Amino acid sequence: MRLAIITAIIAGIMICVSNAYAYLDPGTGSYLLQILIAGLVGAAFSIKIFWQKIKDFFIGKKQDSNE
Amino acid sequence: MNKSTEINLDGNLSSSFRDPSGFMFTRDGKLYRQVNHYYQDNFDLLIESGLYERLIKKGLLIPHSVSDIPPANLDIAYKIIKPEIIPFISYPYEWSFSQFKDAALTTLKIEKEALKHGMSLKDASAYNIQFRNNQPVFIDTLSFERYEEGKPWVAYKQFCQHFLAPLALMSYTDIRLGLMMRLFIDGIPLNLAAKLLPSRCRFKMSLFLHIYLHARSQDYYSDKQIDSAKKTTSHISKQSRLGLIDSLETAIKRMKWRPAKTEWGEYYDATNYSKEAIGEKGQLVSEYLDITKSNTVWDLGANTGLFSRIAAEKGMNTISFDIDPAAVEKNYLACRKDKISNMLPLLIDLTNPSPGIGWACEERESLIQRSPADTAMALALIHHLAISNNLPFSHIASFFKNICNYLIIEFVPKSDSQVKRLLTTREDIFPNYTKEGFEAEFTKLFTIEKCTQISGTERFLYLLKGK
Numbered sequence: 001m002r003l004a005i006i007t008a009i010i011a012g013i014m015i016c017v018s019n020a021y022a023y024l025d026p027g028t029g030s031y032l033l034q035i036l037i038a039g040l041v042g043a044a045f046s047i048k049i050f051w052q053k054i055k056d057f058f059i060g061k062k063q064d065s066n067e
Numbered sequence: 068m069n070k071s072t073e074i075n076l077d078g079n080l081s082s083s084f085r086d087p088s089g090f091m092f093t094r095d096g097k098l099y100r101q102v103n104h105y106y107q108d109n110f111d112l113l114i115e116s117g118l119y120e121r122l123i124k125k126g127l128l129i130p131h132s133v134s135d136i137p138p139a140n141l142d143i144a145y146k147i148i149k150p151e152i153i154p155f156i157s158y159p160y161e162w163s164f165s166q167f168k169d170a171a172l173t174t175l176k177i178e179k180e181a182l183k184h185g186m187s188l189k190d191a192s193a194y195n196i197q198f199r200n201n202q203p204v205f206i207d208t209l210s211f212e213r214y215e216e217g218k219p220w221v222a223y224k225q226f227c228q229h230f231l232a233p234l235a236l237m238s239y240t241d242i243r244l245g246l247m248m249r250l251f252i253d254g255i256p257l258n259l260a261a262k263l264l265p266s267r268c269r270f271k272m273s274l275f276l277h278i279y280l281h282a283r284s285q286d287y288y289s290d291k292q293i294d295s296a297k298k299t300t301s302h303i304s305k306q307s308r309l310g311l312i313d314s315l316e317t318a319i320k321r322m323k324w325r326p327a328k329t330e331w332g333e334y335y336d337a338t339n340y341s342k343e344a345i346g347e348k349g350q351l352v353s354e355y356l357d358i359t360k361s362n363t364v365w366d367l368g369a370n371t372g373l374f375s376r377i378a379a380e381k382g383m384n385t386i387s388f389d390i391d392p393a394a395v396e397k398n399y400l401a402c403r404k405d406k407i408s409n410m411l412p413l414l415i416d417l418t419n420p421s422p423g424i425g426w427a428c429e430e431r432e433s434l435i436q437r438s439p440a441d442t443a444m445a446l447a448l449i450h451h452l453a454i455s456n457n458l459p460f461s462h463i464a465s466f467f468k469n470i471c472n473y474l475i476i477e478f479v480p481k482s483d484s485q486v487k488r489l490l491t492t493r494e495d496i497f498p499n500y501t502k503e504g505f506e507a508e509f510t511k512l513f514t515i516e517k518c519t520q521i522s523g524t525e526r527f528l529y530l531l532k533g534k
Contacts, residue, residue: 029285030224036284037276038219038307045310 079139084426086190088209092139100131101139102146106209109186110145113211118184122205127177129153129199129206151199153206154363154384158431159193159229160248161413161421163395164237164324165403166203167245170196171230173203175316178220182308187214191226193233193254194431200408201399217302220311224285227277228254231315235278236260238322239268242392245414252425257282273318326393344523345373351519352444352475353377355530358516359473361441367417368448372398372410378444379410386440388415417448418456435469443471447526450479450486453500460499460508468512474531478505482525502527 080091088106092099102110113119122128131148138144159167173196178188188210195207220226229248232255236244240263247255261282268274340348352374356364364385366375371394375387387410389395398412415421420434445467452458467474479486481500506515513531520527 026219026221027224027285027288028291029283029288030227030281031219031221032288033276033281033284034219034223034311035303037280038303038311041276041310041314042304042307043310045313046306048313 086209090139094136094139098150098152099134099136099139100148100150100208101144102148102209103140103143104145105143107145109212110209112186112213113208116184116186118181118186118211119208121180121184122177125176125180126202127173127180127205129197129204129208131208148208150206150208153197153199153204155386155411156432156437157198157411157413158248158421159233160246161415162245163392163399163412163414164234164242164245165396166198166399166412167193167230167234167237168319168322170203171226171234171319172316173205174226174230175312175319177205178222178312179309181211182214182305182312185214186211187220187308188212188222191222191229193229193248198411201402201411202408214305216305219303220308223311224281225254226315227257227281230254231277231318232257232260234319234322235268235274236263238324239264242324242326245392249421249424252430258286271318271321273314273321277315277318324396326396341523344521347523348446348477348521348528349374349377351521351528352446353381355475355517355528356381356383356442358530359442359475361473363440364442364444365438365440365471366444366446367415368445368451369398369412370394371401372412374444374446375410375412376407378442379407382409383441385410387412388417390414390416417452418458438470440471442473442475443467445474445476446528447477447479447485449476449505450483450489454486454489454497457496460505461511464509464512468533472533473516474513474529474533476509476529476531477521478502478527478529480525 080093084090087103088109089100089102092101119128123130129150131150134147134149136147138147159170162170170193174188174191178191181187189212190207190210192207195205195210196203197206198204228251233245233248236247236255244263257278261279264274264278269279356378361378361383364375364378364383366372366378366385366387369375369387369389370391371389372387375385375398378385387395387398389398389412392414395412395414401407402410402412415434421431423429423433423436424431449463452463453460467476480502481487481490481495481497509515509529509531513533515529516532517530518527
Protein backbone atom coordinates (compact mmCIF):
# COMPACT_ATOMS: atom_id res chain seq x y z
CA MET A 1 0.00 0.00 0.00
CA ARG A 2 2.81 2.36 1.01
CA LEU A 3 4.62 1.55 -2.23
CA ALA A 4 1.48 2.32 -4.24
CA ILE A 5 1.15 5.76 -2.65
CA ILE A 6 4.83 6.52 -3.14
CA THR A 7 4.82 5.48 -6.76
CA ALA A 8 1.66 7.51 -7.41
CA ILE A 9 3.35 10.60 -5.98
CA ILE A 10 6.55 9.95 -7.94
CA ALA A 11 4.56 9.38 -11.12
CA GLY A 12 2.76 12.69 -10.54
CA ILE A 13 6.02 14.55 -10.21
CA MET A 14 7.54 12.73 -13.17
CA ILE A 15 5.64 14.72 -15.76
CA CYS A 16 7.22 18.01 -14.81
CA VAL A 17 10.89 17.13 -14.59
CA SER A 18 13.53 18.98 -16.54
CA ASN A 19 16.22 17.21 -18.50
CA ALA A 20 19.37 16.30 -16.63
CA TYR A 21 22.43 16.54 -18.78
CA ALA A 22 25.41 15.06 -17.00
CA TYR A 23 28.29 12.84 -17.97
CA LEU A 24 27.20 10.46 -15.23
CA ASP A 25 23.68 9.12 -15.38
CA PRO A 26 22.06 10.60 -12.30
CA GLY A 27 19.48 7.81 -12.49
CA THR A 28 15.84 8.57 -13.13
CA GLY A 29 14.72 7.05 -9.84
CA SER A 30 17.36 8.99 -7.89
CA TYR A 31 16.50 12.22 -9.68
CA LEU A 32 12.78 11.93 -9.07
CA LEU A 33 13.22 10.88 -5.48
CA GLN A 34 15.04 14.12 -4.74
CA ILE A 35 12.10 16.10 -6.06
CA LEU A 36 9.75 13.97 -3.99
CA ILE A 37 11.62 14.52 -0.74
CA ALA A 38 12.77 18.09 -1.48
CA GLY A 39 9.97 19.71 0.51
CA LEU A 40 10.53 17.43 3.49
CA VAL A 41 14.32 17.82 3.75
CA GLY A 42 14.08 21.54 2.96
CA ALA A 43 11.52 22.13 5.72
CA ALA A 44 13.48 20.00 8.21
CA PHE A 45 16.58 22.02 7.43
CA SER A 46 14.73 25.34 7.87
CA ILE A 47 13.41 24.25 11.27
CA LYS A 48 16.90 23.11 12.30
CA ILE A 49 18.43 26.45 11.36
CA PHE A 50 15.61 28.29 13.14
CA TRP A 51 16.15 26.36 16.39
CA GLN A 52 19.87 26.83 16.11
CA LYS A 53 19.38 30.58 15.89
CA ILE A 54 17.14 30.57 18.96
CA LYS A 55 19.65 28.47 20.87
CA ASP A 56 22.50 30.71 19.80
CA PHE A 57 20.51 33.78 20.86
CA PHE A 58 20.05 32.45 24.40
CA ILE A 59 23.53 31.02 24.72
CA GLY A 60 24.93 34.18 23.19
CA LYS A 61 26.99 32.36 20.60
CA LYS A 62 27.78 34.21 17.40
CA GLN A 63 27.31 32.31 14.15
CA ASP A 64 30.58 31.28 12.57
CA SER A 65 30.53 32.60 9.04
CA ASN A 66 33.28 30.16 8.09
CA GLU A 67 31.12 27.15 8.70
CA MET B 68 47.63 10.41 -8.63
CA ASN B 69 50.71 8.49 -7.66
CA LYS B 70 53.60 8.02 -10.01
CA SER B 71 53.23 4.29 -10.48
CA THR B 72 49.64 4.53 -11.74
CA GLU B 73 48.78 2.31 -14.70
CA ILE B 74 49.37 4.06 -18.03
CA ASN B 75 47.70 3.34 -21.38
CA LEU B 76 49.60 3.17 -24.66
CA ASP B 77 48.71 6.81 -25.35
CA GLY B 78 50.13 7.88 -21.98
CA ASN B 79 46.73 8.48 -20.38
CA LEU B 80 45.89 7.03 -17.01
CA SER B 81 43.67 3.95 -17.12
CA SER B 82 41.41 5.32 -14.40
CA SER B 83 40.82 8.62 -16.22
CA PHE B 84 38.36 8.09 -19.05
CA ARG B 85 34.81 8.73 -17.87
CA ASP B 86 34.64 12.49 -17.83
CA PRO B 87 34.86 14.49 -21.10
CA SER B 88 36.02 17.49 -19.01
CA GLY B 89 39.60 16.28 -19.14
CA PHE B 90 41.97 13.44 -18.29
CA MET B 91 45.18 12.61 -16.46
CA PHE B 92 48.38 11.76 -18.28
CA THR B 93 52.05 11.39 -17.49
CA ARG B 94 55.01 12.88 -19.29
CA ASP B 95 58.65 12.39 -18.34
CA GLY B 96 57.49 10.68 -15.18
CA LYS B 97 55.39 13.66 -14.12
CA LEU B 98 51.64 13.66 -13.67
CA TYR B 99 49.44 16.21 -15.45
CA ARG B 100 45.75 16.83 -16.01
CA GLN B 101 44.46 18.13 -19.32
CA VAL B 102 41.43 20.42 -19.04
CA ASN B 103 39.37 20.23 -22.22
CA HIS B 104 37.49 23.10 -23.92
CA TYR B 105 34.34 21.22 -22.92
CA TYR B 106 35.06 22.17 -19.31
CA GLN B 107 36.49 25.67 -19.93
CA ASP B 108 33.57 27.68 -18.49
CA ASN B 109 33.32 25.58 -15.37
CA PHE B 110 37.09 25.60 -14.82
CA ASP B 111 37.17 29.39 -15.09
CA LEU B 112 34.20 29.66 -12.74
CA LEU B 113 35.94 27.41 -10.20
CA ILE B 114 38.86 29.84 -10.12
CA GLU B 115 36.99 33.14 -10.54
CA SER B 116 34.24 32.36 -8.02
CA GLY B 117 36.88 32.01 -5.33
CA LEU B 118 35.81 28.39 -4.69
CA TYR B 119 39.22 26.98 -5.63
CA GLU B 120 41.03 29.34 -3.28
CA ARG B 121 38.57 28.64 -0.47
CA LEU B 122 38.86 24.86 -0.80
CA ILE B 123 42.66 25.03 -0.96
CA LYS B 124 42.74 27.23 2.13
CA LYS B 125 40.62 24.69 4.00
CA GLY B 126 42.79 21.79 2.77
CA LEU B 127 39.80 20.17 1.04
CA LEU B 128 41.04 20.16 -2.57
CA ILE B 129 44.36 19.14 -4.08
CA PRO B 130 46.29 22.23 -5.22
CA HIS B 131 47.59 22.50 -8.80
CA SER B 132 49.77 24.78 -10.87
CA VAL B 133 49.09 25.70 -14.50
CA SER B 134 51.69 24.14 -16.78
CA ASP B 135 52.91 25.34 -20.16
CA ILE B 136 53.85 21.91 -21.53
CA PRO B 137 52.25 20.96 -24.88
CA PRO B 138 48.83 19.27 -24.36
CA ALA B 139 48.37 15.52 -24.70
CA ASN B 140 45.46 16.11 -27.08
CA LEU B 141 45.85 19.54 -28.70
CA ASP B 142 42.50 19.72 -30.54
CA ILE B 143 40.39 19.62 -27.41
CA ALA B 144 42.79 21.13 -24.88
CA TYR B 145 42.06 24.26 -22.89
CA LYS B 146 44.74 24.08 -20.20
CA ILE B 147 47.24 21.70 -18.67
CA ILE B 148 47.49 21.64 -14.90
CA LYS B 149 49.96 19.86 -12.66
CA PRO B 150 48.34 18.60 -9.44
CA GLU B 151 50.25 18.03 -6.23
CA ILE B 152 51.26 14.37 -5.95
CA ILE B 153 49.61 12.07 -3.42
CA PRO B 154 52.36 9.70 -2.20
CA PHE B 155 50.12 6.63 -1.97
CA ILE B 156 46.73 6.07 -3.57
CA SER B 157 44.30 4.18 -1.34
CA TYR B 158 40.81 2.88 -2.04
CA PRO B 159 37.57 2.84 -0.01
CA TYR B 160 37.79 -0.93 0.60
CA GLU B 161 41.12 -0.30 2.32
CA TRP B 162 39.81 2.37 4.68
CA SER B 163 38.81 1.94 8.29
CA PHE B 164 35.35 3.03 9.38
CA SER B 165 36.44 6.50 10.51
CA GLN B 166 38.52 7.05 7.37
CA PHE B 167 35.48 6.22 5.26
CA LYS B 168 33.27 8.46 7.40
CA ASP B 169 35.74 11.36 7.21
CA ALA B 170 35.89 10.93 3.42
CA ALA B 171 32.08 11.10 3.20
CA LEU B 172 31.83 14.19 5.41
CA THR B 173 34.60 15.88 3.42
CA THR B 174 32.64 15.33 0.20
CA LEU B 175 29.54 16.92 1.74
CA LYS B 176 31.57 19.80 3.15
CA ILE B 177 32.92 20.47 -0.36
CA GLU B 178 29.41 20.37 -1.84
CA LYS B 179 28.18 22.90 0.73
CA GLU B 180 31.14 25.16 -0.02
CA ALA B 181 30.53 24.77 -3.75
CA LEU B 182 26.86 25.78 -3.38
CA LYS B 183 27.94 28.93 -1.54
CA HIS B 184 30.04 29.82 -4.59
CA GLY B 185 27.37 29.07 -7.19
CA MET B 186 28.78 25.66 -8.09
CA SER B 187 28.03 22.02 -7.30
CA LEU B 188 29.77 18.66 -7.44
CA LYS B 189 28.82 16.74 -10.56
CA ASP B 190 30.12 13.50 -9.11
CA ALA B 191 30.61 12.19 -5.61
CA SER B 192 32.82 9.18 -6.17
CA ALA B 193 34.61 7.81 -3.11
CA TYR B 194 37.64 7.37 -5.40
CA ASN B 195 37.87 11.17 -5.66
CA ILE B 196 38.97 11.27 -2.03
CA GLN B 197 42.53 10.47 -1.02
CA PHE B 198 44.41 10.81 2.24
CA ARG B 199 47.07 13.49 2.30
CA ASN B 200 48.84 14.10 5.60
CA ASN B 201 46.28 11.69 7.06
CA GLN B 202 43.44 14.08 6.11
CA PRO B 203 40.90 13.40 3.37
CA VAL B 204 41.36 15.60 0.31
CA PHE B 205 39.37 15.82 -2.93
CA ILE B 206 41.57 15.10 -5.94
CA ASP B 207 39.35 15.71 -8.97
CA THR B 208 39.65 19.40 -9.85
CA LEU B 209 37.23 18.92 -12.77
CA SER B 210 34.28 17.69 -10.67
CA PHE B 211 32.68 21.10 -10.22
CA GLU B 212 29.93 22.55 -12.39
CA ARG B 213 27.84 25.72 -12.34
CA TYR B 214 24.87 25.40 -9.98
CA GLU B 215 21.60 25.72 -11.84
CA GLU B 216 18.70 26.99 -9.78
CA GLY B 217 16.04 24.34 -9.37
CA LYS B 218 18.11 21.41 -10.57
CA PRO B 219 18.42 18.29 -8.38
CA TRP B 220 21.90 17.10 -7.34
CA VAL B 221 23.21 14.88 -10.15
CA ALA B 222 25.68 13.17 -7.81
CA TYR B 223 23.05 12.19 -5.23
CA LYS B 224 22.78 8.60 -6.44
CA GLN B 225 26.56 8.21 -6.50
CA PHE B 226 26.96 9.67 -3.02
CA CYS B 227 24.40 7.25 -1.60
CA GLN B 228 26.02 4.25 -3.31
CA HIS B 229 29.63 5.24 -2.63
CA PHE B 230 29.31 6.54 0.91
CA LEU B 231 25.94 6.26 2.63
CA ALA B 232 25.21 2.60 1.86
CA PRO B 233 28.66 1.17 2.72
CA LEU B 234 28.91 3.24 5.90
CA ALA B 235 25.41 2.20 7.00
CA LEU B 236 26.28 -1.45 6.37
CA MET B 237 29.57 -1.15 8.27
CA SER B 238 27.89 0.61 11.16
CA TYR B 239 24.58 -1.24 11.47
CA THR B 240 25.23 -4.70 9.97
CA ASP B 241 28.90 -5.74 9.99
CA ILE B 242 32.14 -3.81 9.68
CA ARG B 243 33.44 -6.30 7.08
CA LEU B 244 30.78 -5.22 4.59
CA GLY B 245 32.99 -2.24 3.71
CA LEU B 246 34.88 -4.78 1.62
CA MET B 247 31.87 -4.97 -0.70
CA MET B 248 33.19 -1.80 -2.32
CA ARG B 249 35.74 -4.12 -3.93
CA LEU B 250 32.92 -5.98 -5.71
CA PHE B 251 30.92 -2.98 -6.95
CA ILE B 252 33.04 -0.39 -8.71
CA ASP B 253 30.22 2.18 -8.68
CA GLY B 254 29.26 1.71 -5.06
CA ILE B 255 26.89 -0.65 -3.34
CA PRO B 256 23.51 -1.07 -5.09
CA LEU B 257 20.90 0.48 -2.83
CA ASN B 258 18.42 -2.39 -3.17
CA LEU B 259 21.17 -4.73 -1.93
CA ALA B 260 22.01 -2.42 0.98
CA ALA B 261 18.28 -2.31 1.86
CA LYS B 262 18.23 -6.11 2.01
CA LEU B 263 21.35 -6.37 4.15
CA LEU B 264 20.58 -3.66 6.70
CA PRO B 265 18.76 -4.73 9.88
CA SER B 266 15.04 -3.89 9.69
CA ARG B 267 15.32 -1.33 12.53
CA CYS B 268 17.11 0.93 10.02
CA ARG B 269 13.78 1.49 8.23
CA PHE B 270 12.73 3.58 11.20
CA LYS B 271 15.67 5.96 10.86
CA MET B 272 14.22 8.78 8.77
CA SER B 273 17.35 9.56 6.77
CA LEU B 274 18.06 5.91 5.93
CA PHE B 275 14.40 5.39 5.08
CA LEU B 276 14.58 8.26 2.57
CA HIS B 277 18.04 7.87 1.12
CA ILE B 278 18.35 4.08 1.04
CA TYR B 279 14.98 2.31 1.27
CA LEU B 280 12.78 4.77 -0.62
CA HIS B 281 15.65 5.59 -2.96
CA ALA B 282 16.10 1.89 -3.80
CA ARG B 283 12.35 1.52 -4.46
CA SER B 284 12.37 4.57 -6.69
CA GLN B 285 15.41 3.30 -8.62
CA ASP B 286 13.84 -0.12 -9.08
CA TYR B 287 10.50 1.35 -10.15
CA TYR B 288 12.02 3.56 -12.84
CA SER B 289 14.69 1.15 -13.99
CA ASP B 290 12.65 0.00 -17.00
CA LYS B 291 10.46 3.04 -17.61
CA GLN B 292 10.87 5.57 -20.38
CA ILE B 293 10.25 9.15 -19.43
CA ASP B 294 8.75 11.21 -22.20
CA SER B 295 11.17 14.07 -22.77
CA ALA B 296 8.45 16.22 -24.34
CA LYS B 297 6.74 16.30 -20.99
CA LYS B 298 9.86 17.39 -19.21
CA THR B 299 9.51 21.03 -18.41
CA THR B 300 10.88 22.98 -15.52
CA SER B 301 10.72 21.41 -12.13
CA HIS B 302 12.05 23.12 -9.09
CA ILE B 303 14.06 21.98 -6.16
CA SER B 304 14.98 25.07 -4.22
CA LYS B 305 18.46 25.82 -2.94
CA GLN B 306 17.11 25.44 0.59
CA SER B 307 16.01 21.91 -0.34
CA ARG B 308 19.43 21.18 -1.84
CA LEU B 309 21.01 22.33 1.42
CA GLY B 310 18.43 20.28 3.31
CA LEU B 311 19.36 17.21 1.30
CA ILE B 312 23.05 17.67 2.12
CA ASP B 313 22.22 18.31 5.77
CA SER B 314 20.08 15.18 5.92
CA LEU B 315 22.90 13.06 4.47
CA GLU B 316 25.41 14.68 6.80
CA THR B 317 23.24 14.04 9.87
CA ALA B 318 22.78 10.39 8.85
CA ILE B 319 26.51 9.88 8.46
CA LYS B 320 27.46 11.71 11.66
CA ARG B 321 25.11 9.42 13.58
CA MET B 322 26.83 6.30 12.30
CA LYS B 323 29.24 4.88 14.84
CA TRP B 324 31.40 1.84 15.06
CA ARG B 325 33.08 0.90 18.27
CA PRO B 326 35.49 -2.00 17.84
CA ALA B 327 34.59 -4.88 20.12
CA LYS B 328 37.37 -7.10 21.41
CA THR B 329 38.86 -8.56 18.25
CA GLU B 330 41.59 -11.03 17.42
CA TRP B 331 44.29 -8.36 17.38
CA GLY B 332 42.74 -5.46 19.27
CA GLU B 333 44.65 -6.22 22.46
CA TYR B 334 47.63 -7.74 20.67
CA TYR B 335 50.46 -5.95 22.44
CA ASP B 336 49.09 -7.03 25.81
CA ALA B 337 48.81 -10.65 24.72
CA THR B 338 52.27 -11.23 23.23
CA ASN B 339 55.07 -12.91 25.05
CA TYR B 340 57.24 -9.82 24.69
CA SER B 341 58.35 -8.09 27.84
CA LYS B 342 58.46 -4.30 27.91
CA GLU B 343 62.25 -4.47 27.65
CA ALA B 344 62.13 -6.80 24.63
CA ILE B 345 59.64 -4.54 22.82
CA GLY B 346 61.93 -1.61 23.56
CA GLU B 347 64.92 -3.47 22.17
CA LYS B 348 62.99 -4.57 19.10
CA GLY B 349 62.02 -0.94 18.50
CA GLN B 350 65.64 0.13 18.86
CA LEU B 351 66.75 -2.48 16.31
CA VAL B 352 63.98 -1.48 13.88
CA SER B 353 65.13 2.12 14.23
CA GLU B 354 68.79 1.22 13.52
CA TYR B 355 67.84 -0.88 10.50
CA LEU B 356 65.60 1.86 9.10
CA ASP B 357 68.49 4.34 9.38
CA ILE B 358 70.63 2.06 7.23
CA THR B 359 67.96 1.90 4.51
CA LYS B 360 67.60 5.72 4.23
CA SER B 361 64.07 5.13 2.95
CA ASN B 362 61.50 7.60 1.71
CA THR B 363 58.66 5.08 1.74
CA VAL B 364 58.00 2.31 4.24
CA TRP B 365 55.25 -0.31 4.24
CA ASP B 366 54.64 -1.93 7.59
CA LEU B 367 52.77 -5.16 6.87
CA GLY B 368 50.82 -6.65 9.75
CA ALA B 369 51.32 -3.39 11.62
CA ASN B 370 48.52 -3.91 14.15
CA THR B 371 47.93 -0.52 15.78
CA GLY B 372 51.13 0.89 14.33
CA LEU B 373 53.60 0.78 17.23
CA PHE B 374 56.59 0.11 14.95
CA SER B 375 55.22 2.09 11.97
CA ARG B 376 55.55 5.15 14.16
CA ILE B 377 59.30 4.66 14.37
CA ALA B 378 59.53 5.01 10.59
CA ALA B 379 57.07 7.94 10.54
CA GLU B 380 59.06 9.76 13.23
CA LYS B 381 62.10 9.58 10.94
CA GLY B 382 60.11 11.49 8.30
CA MET B 383 59.56 8.40 6.12
CA ASN B 384 56.19 8.17 4.36
CA THR B 385 54.75 5.14 6.11
CA ILE B 386 51.78 2.94 5.24
CA SER B 387 50.64 0.89 8.18
CA PHE B 388 48.72 -2.15 6.87
CA ASP B 389 46.73 -4.60 8.93
CA ILE B 390 44.05 -7.22 8.38
CA ASP B 391 42.01 -6.24 11.43
CA PRO B 392 39.45 -3.41 11.00
CA ALA B 393 39.67 -2.67 14.74
CA ALA B 394 43.46 -2.29 14.67
CA VAL B 395 43.32 -0.02 11.61
CA GLU B 396 40.56 2.06 13.19
CA LYS B 397 42.54 2.49 16.43
CA ASN B 398 45.68 3.28 14.47
CA TYR B 399 43.94 5.96 12.35
CA LEU B 400 42.26 7.63 15.32
CA ALA B 401 45.54 7.61 17.27
CA CYS B 402 47.43 9.14 14.32
CA ARG B 403 44.78 11.87 14.00
CA LYS B 404 44.91 12.54 17.75
CA ASP B 405 48.71 12.65 17.83
CA LYS B 406 48.84 14.66 14.57
CA ILE B 407 51.07 12.17 12.80
CA SER B 408 50.74 13.28 9.22
CA ASN B 409 53.07 10.96 7.29
CA MET B 410 51.62 7.63 8.38
CA LEU B 411 48.53 6.14 6.74
CA PRO B 412 46.83 3.12 8.34
CA LEU B 413 45.07 0.86 5.81
CA LEU B 414 43.17 -2.40 5.81
CA ILE B 415 44.82 -5.22 3.85
CA ASP B 416 44.56 -9.00 4.02
CA LEU B 417 48.03 -9.99 2.84
CA THR B 418 46.84 -13.47 1.90
CA ASN B 419 44.31 -11.83 -0.45
CA PRO B 420 45.46 -8.25 -1.09
CA SER B 421 43.55 -5.69 -3.17
CA PRO B 422 43.40 -6.78 -6.82
CA GLY B 423 43.19 -4.55 -9.89
CA ILE B 424 39.50 -3.83 -10.46
CA GLY B 425 37.24 -2.01 -12.91
CA TRP B 426 37.56 -1.87 -16.68
CA ALA B 427 40.30 -4.22 -17.92
CA CYS B 428 41.25 -4.65 -14.23
CA GLU B 429 43.05 -1.33 -14.58
CA GLU B 430 40.81 1.35 -13.12
CA ARG B 431 41.91 0.71 -9.55
CA GLU B 432 45.36 -0.69 -9.01
CA SER B 433 46.28 -3.81 -7.14
CA LEU B 434 48.45 -3.49 -4.07
CA ILE B 435 51.42 -4.86 -6.01
CA GLN B 436 50.98 -2.25 -8.77
CA ARG B 437 51.31 0.44 -6.11
CA SER B 438 54.67 -0.96 -4.97
CA PRO B 439 57.61 -0.95 -4.52
CA ALA B 440 58.25 0.65 -1.18
CA ASP B 441 61.84 1.45 -0.30
CA THR B 442 61.46 -0.73 2.78
CA ALA B 443 58.87 -3.25 3.89
CA MET B 444 58.60 -4.37 7.49
CA ALA B 445 57.19 -7.79 8.39
CA LEU B 446 57.35 -7.98 12.17
CA ALA B 447 55.85 -11.01 13.92
CA LEU B 448 54.20 -11.90 10.62
CA ILE B 449 56.11 -14.79 9.06
CA HIS B 450 54.50 -17.52 11.21
CA HIS B 451 51.02 -16.32 10.22
CA LEU B 452 51.90 -16.55 6.54
CA ALA B 453 53.94 -19.77 6.69
CA ILE B 454 51.94 -21.74 9.24
CA SER B 455 48.40 -20.31 9.35
CA ASN B 456 48.31 -19.89 5.58
CA ASN B 457 50.63 -22.81 4.59
CA LEU B 458 52.80 -20.55 2.43
CA PRO B 459 56.27 -21.92 1.59
CA PHE B 460 59.18 -19.57 2.39
CA SER B 461 60.00 -19.35 -1.33
CA HIS B 462 56.55 -17.83 -2.06
CA ILE B 463 56.86 -15.36 0.81
CA ALA B 464 60.38 -14.31 -0.23
CA SER B 465 59.31 -13.80 -3.84
CA PHE B 466 56.32 -11.66 -2.78
CA PHE B 467 58.51 -9.42 -0.65
CA LYS B 468 61.11 -9.18 -3.41
CA ASN B 469 58.34 -7.76 -5.64
CA ILE B 470 57.18 -5.07 -3.27
CA CYS B 471 60.32 -3.64 -1.65
CA ASN B 472 64.04 -3.00 -1.90
CA TYR B 473 64.86 -3.51 1.76
CA LEU B 474 63.04 -5.92 4.05
CA ILE B 475 63.03 -5.83 7.84
CA ILE B 476 61.66 -9.19 8.84
CA GLU B 477 61.34 -10.99 12.13
CA PHE B 478 61.80 -14.75 12.23
CA VAL B 479 59.69 -16.44 14.91
CA PRO B 480 60.88 -20.03 15.51
CA LYS B 481 58.71 -23.05 16.30
CA SER B 482 59.86 -22.98 19.90
CA ASP B 483 58.18 -19.57 20.35
CA SER B 484 54.92 -19.78 22.30
CA GLN B 485 53.00 -17.89 19.59
CA VAL B 486 53.99 -20.50 17.00
CA LYS B 487 53.27 -23.32 19.43
CA ARG B 488 49.78 -21.88 19.82
CA LEU B 489 49.24 -21.96 16.06
CA LEU B 490 50.35 -25.60 15.98
CA THR B 491 48.28 -26.85 18.92
CA THR B 492 45.22 -27.64 16.83
CA ARG B 493 46.88 -28.91 13.68
CA GLU B 494 49.46 -31.32 12.35
CA ASP B 495 52.97 -29.94 12.03
CA ILE B 496 53.54 -30.25 8.28
CA PHE B 497 56.30 -27.66 8.26
CA PRO B 498 59.65 -29.49 8.52
CA ASN B 499 61.38 -26.59 6.73
CA TYR B 500 60.10 -23.97 9.13
CA THR B 501 63.49 -23.37 10.73
CA LYS B 502 65.90 -20.45 10.88
CA GLU B 503 68.16 -22.30 8.42
CA GLY B 504 65.26 -23.03 6.05
CA PHE B 505 64.20 -19.39 6.23
CA GLU B 506 67.70 -18.10 5.45
CA ALA B 507 68.20 -20.65 2.63
CA GLU B 508 65.11 -19.43 0.75
CA PHE B 509 65.37 -15.71 1.45
CA THR B 510 69.05 -15.50 0.51
CA LYS B 511 68.17 -16.65 -3.01
CA LEU B 512 66.58 -13.22 -3.53
CA PHE B 513 68.05 -11.06 -0.74
CA THR B 514 71.36 -10.55 0.98
CA ILE B 515 71.47 -10.50 4.76
CA GLU B 516 72.70 -7.09 5.88
CA LYS B 517 71.98 -7.57 9.58
CA CYS B 518 70.68 -10.34 11.82
CA THR B 519 70.22 -9.88 15.57
CA GLN B 520 68.54 -12.02 18.19
CA ILE B 521 66.07 -10.01 20.26
CA SER B 522 67.17 -10.60 23.84
CA GLY B 523 64.79 -12.38 26.15
CA THR B 524 63.16 -14.08 23.13
CA GLU B 525 64.00 -16.73 20.59
CA ARG B 526 63.22 -14.42 17.72
CA PHE B 527 65.64 -12.91 15.18
CA LEU B 528 65.35 -9.58 13.42
CA TYR B 529 66.82 -9.43 9.90
CA LEU B 530 67.63 -6.56 7.60
CA LEU B 531 67.59 -7.95 4.06
CA LYS B 532 68.49 -6.16 0.83
CA GLY B 533 67.06 -7.21 -2.53
CA LYS B 534 69.61 -8.72 -4.93
